[in-house]
Amino acid sequence: MESFEQLVDQYKPMLHKIMHSLHLYKHHEEFYQHSLIALWEASQRFDPQKGSFTNYAYTYIKGYLLMELKKLHQDQERNVHPDEQFWDLAADPYSDDPLQEEILLSYCETLTPNQKKWLLYTIRDRLSVKEIAELEKVSLSAVKGWRSGAREKVKNLIRE
Secondary structure (H helix, E strand, C coil): CCCHHHHHHHHHHHHHHHHHHCCCCCCHHHHHHHHHHHHHHHHHHCCHHHCCHHHHHHHHHHHHHHHHHHHHHHHHHHCCCCCHHHHHHCCCCCCCCHHHHHHHHHHCCCCCHHHHHHHHHHHCCCCCHHHHHHHHCCCHHHHHHHHHHHHHHHHHHHHC
């Protein structure tokens, strides 16, 4: 039989046609690689006395891709891949760490009460500027002012 590169060149349209007929639009490159593997296996297993290679290769490749599609589907059903929202809602195992709050408060000695609020809400509670403003019933610009003052003071503490 001819070299595998020649076989790929000759049957490339058929590979794409099979993939298109199976509606494989996700993981296109991965399934193309599987179709190449199936073409190679078909070329190794083909018996010329039983019929034409084209018919055998078409059936073999399509069956191979259907098995791979089934494996992918089973994998997706067995394994849960949570959305980003899940990770936002997942509990942080270090959120109740008293040492973390103690370290944060050590930086707060020179901060004003509002700057302390911003620092604790931001680091400990992971609240946004908008959420802090709503919680404290102040404007966004006020919270941003607390933020800029706190950042400057903490930077100066770290530099010393």
